[in-house]
Structures are given as structure tokens and as C-alpha cells.
Amino acid sequence: MQNPEKETKIQELLKLLEDKYAKEGQDLTVHLEGLLNSKYLNYWDYIHLDALLNLQVPKTDYSDELMFIIYHQITELYFKMILHEINNIRKQEIIDKESFFHRLNRVNWFFGQQIQSFDIISIGMEQEQFLKFRTALHPASGFQSVQYRMTEIASTDFINLVSKDHRDDFHDYSTIDQMFEKIYWKKGAIDVATGRKTLTLKQFEEKYSEVLIRFANDCVSTNLWSIFKRLPFEAQEDERLISEMRKYDTYANINWPLAHYKYAVSYLIRSKQIVPSTGGTNWQKYLPPRFQKQIFFPSLWSEQELQDWGKSWVESEVFAHLM
Template sequence: MSIDPAQEGARMSFDGRMSYGDYLGLDRLLTAQHPLSDAHDEMLFIIQHQTSELWMKLALLEMGAARERIAEGDLRPAFKMLTRVARIMEQLNSAWDVLRTMTPSEYSTFRPALAESSGFQSHQYRMIEFVAGNRNMAMIAPHAHRPDLADALRAEAARPSLYDEVLGRLRAAGFDVAARPALDAPHAPDAAARAAWAEVYRDPGRYWELYELAEKLVDFEDYFRRWRFNHVTTVERIIGFKRGSGGTSGVTYLRRMLDVVLFPDLWELRTAL
């Protein structure tokens, strides 16, 4: 059966009007892939990483908005935003399943074209870590050739992280939790914060919003950890223990990153409950 959408009121002419492609900027988006080899699988590699960067852009938008809401004590909208961040991380995890269809033989056909470029150099990935509170100033060095990106990371390291603002909610609720003495360092486990969270978890009815806020952060880190695990597994599957294109030790380096914890207080309290 032939169907004419125009008969149902669908607009079919877009001269002088905004179309789907216009709104989304698809001409620029779909012509931003420039393989440097003739290898069939290079397009997969490029699109995998470009789409991941788009999802990370949205994650940063949501994390920034959630931080502002939390700082204002307006937690309910922040719950929705943090839930969205966790779902974004789930999307990023699913993308590894597509990349894992590429074999070592296929990757080797275009790997030389990457030269020294590497996901290790992703500015947005580093910014996600910085916003969450995992701040390692040494990680700014790969962006020194782009002062705008390096300055953005330094500016982020000078302001309270997402978790710093969460600790502010604990203080507002009457818990004796000190602010971090140095914002430009990773969050270290803190006994006072851990004790405060333990009290929240022992009486969730009394501290429901703080309880839910903590679980939103754990959800986010849960998916973030899975992303890291999928990353190292995919890399090992495709290149084994070769050195990474960006100069790291590859799988060995990525395995060490699995031990990095974003919100140690929220994980360590579980043992004491």
C-alpha cells in the first residue's frame, strides 16, 4: 500500500523553513568523519569515539546543572539529572559492544594512522573526572598545546566539585564534616564524612533526600566503573599488552585506573553498616 504523508498533513517542502537536518546541523555532523587510511574499520573507530564525546558533552551538562542545584539545596531536580548521567554512562558502556566487533587484524590495518592520538587525551573525559572530584593536576599536561582546554581544567579544579557540594548538604543537615583543604586533589577517604553517611544510611527515613542523593552518586560511579572495565577488556581483546598509541602502558595502565574511586566515603561506609 502506498502512503502519502502529505495527505495526513505532513509538511513535504522545506524551502525557507527549518528541517530536521537544519536543526541538528547534520551536514557538519555527518561530514566530520575523515579516515586517514583505506581500512574499512577506521570509520567504526572514528564514529565510536565521536559519539562517545557527544554523550560525554551531555553528561557534563547534566553534572554541572546537578552541582548547581545541590549547592542551592534543591535536590529533587538534581536526582533526575544524576539519573540521566548514569543512563548516559550506560550508553557509553553499550558502545564498547560495537567496537569489540573489530579484531586485532582489522585494527592493525589503520592503527599507524592514529600516530600519538589516544582516548587518554580526551578533554571531556578528564573534565568528567574533575567535576566529580577526582582531580589529578598532572592529567592537564596532555592539553598544554591547547591553552583553552588546559585553562578550563584548571578553572574546574579551583571550584568545589560535585561531591564537595554534596558534602555541603551534609553540613547543612548538621553533620560535622569539614570542607576539603585542597580542591585540586582527588577526594581522599574521610572518617567524619564516612560516619555521617553511615548515620544517613542507618536512618534513611529521617534523611531521605541525603540517602537518595548518595545512591545517585553510587549509581553514577557504578556505571563509570563498568565503563572503565569495558575499556580495559576491549583494549586487551584488540591489542593485547601493546603500549597505547598515546604512550601509556596500555592495558597495564588501564587496570591501575580500575582502582581509582570517585566517592570513597560512599563505598567504604558499606562495610561499617
């Protein structure tokens, strides 16, 4: 025997494997033989690199369109990481203050990185090229990002996503189906020219309404805000946790929308003329957070802070482009 410790370890593992396979009525020897015949893993197969690098398919010959696609895909992956962490909180039957904080802190890191990374777009894409290739993209718009919507739904009570003019129409017994019709983004997606629902919205509703309503029903008592409100009183008063919650609200409902809006302005305003968006919304009124006033955790903010929502120096900087 070359190495008795190793030998014992192998015997232990074999016993564990035998028990595991026996439970499912499987023969361990067949699986061991399969292991003998299988190939070693490599990096490119593991992360599906070939598939990943084939997912960027421009619609035009403008070279910067590739950057546009890649950056949207990167953002979707960030949304996936954010949703994954939020779902980790949602799935725990009982969650304590520390793990809630720890997971939320991760969410904030991902959001923070995403907000910072918006600058990639301004470096990687010329306005001239964007204004050309975007004409081939109608009516597709980031507006149709289902993960963005799911992040919102998983973060707060549904009523907080209802357009602010309609919140008083609902009460504690209103259903998700009833409120869904008045969610803020449906109100925003009205065609500037016709006053009717944009095609962008119609496409999105057709593909995702059912999925989103089902998800929203799942989130009624497991969204971040409702979970926070069920934490022990001492945890709900914890300054460190409150500050992390406020940070998330700020990232998701002020800083990300502002960073995004800043680029919408810099790409869609040309010689002081406003260019219509691919999604057809009245975007200068729809996108700024001070108009939307989506707030996930309203009672963590003072009256003044709620009133001043989104009126930061960044916003004045953004608006300076419009003047």
C-alpha cells in the first residue's frame, strides 16, 4: 500500500458513493466505468465559450453595434446575478439579520458595478454609428428586459410599482392582476404620436405578462421589503441594515435610472433635437426617476427625501444636456 491515508479515503468515498447510487437503484460499478470512459473537463466546454461568443449577431454592418449588443448582454448577466441573490434571500424559510445583510450587500455590489460600467457604452460606441444602426432595431428596446422587471417585482410590495397616480385606487385586498394593469411601465409605454400602447409594450405583454403575474404572486410575501418587515424589531432598527436597504433603493431607483438616462440623452439628443426612441415612449418624461418615483422601501425615507427623490446633482448635470 503506497499511501494508507489515501487508501482509507478512497474506501470511505466508495462506500458513500455506493450508498448514494443504491438509494436510486443504480449500480455503482457501471457509473465508475462511465467515469473511466468520460473525458476530462476543460474551460471552454465548462463555460460554453463557443456558444457565448456566437450570441452577438449584429443587424447592420456598423462596427459599434457589436459593442451595443455585448453591453446589453453584460447587463443582463448582472441582472441575473442580482436576481439570483435576491432569490437566495426569498427562498430561505427563516432568515436572520446577518444573512439578509450579507446577501443584500452582494446585490449592492453587483448594482454598483453595473452603474459604473455604463461608461463603457460612451467609450465603445460613436453617436454617429448608433443613430444609424438603431433604425434597424425598432421596436426592440431595453424596456423589454424581463429581468429588470423581475428585479423590481422581487424587491417590494406590488403596490409600490403601481403608477403613482393610481396607487390610491387600490386597497389591501386588491389582486396582482388588478394592479398589474396599472404598473408604472405600462403607463410610460404610450406612443407619443398616437396615444395608444406602443408595439414595444404589446410585444412585451404578449410574451411576458403571464410569467410576470405568476412571479408577482410568488413574491407577495417573499419580496425583499416584506421579508425585511418580518425581521425581528431589533433587526429592522439596525442602522447598518437600514443603510444597506437605502443604498439598494438608491442604486435601483435613482443611480441606475440616472446613469441610463444620461446615456439616452447623450445618444438621443443631436444638435439639440430629440431623436425618437426605438421603444417609442416619451422618454424624456418617462425615464427620469424624479418623474417615475419608484421607491421600494418608502418608510425608510423621510417625507423630504421622498419629495426630493431623484433630484440630485447628477440629474441637474443630465438635464444640462437638454437645455
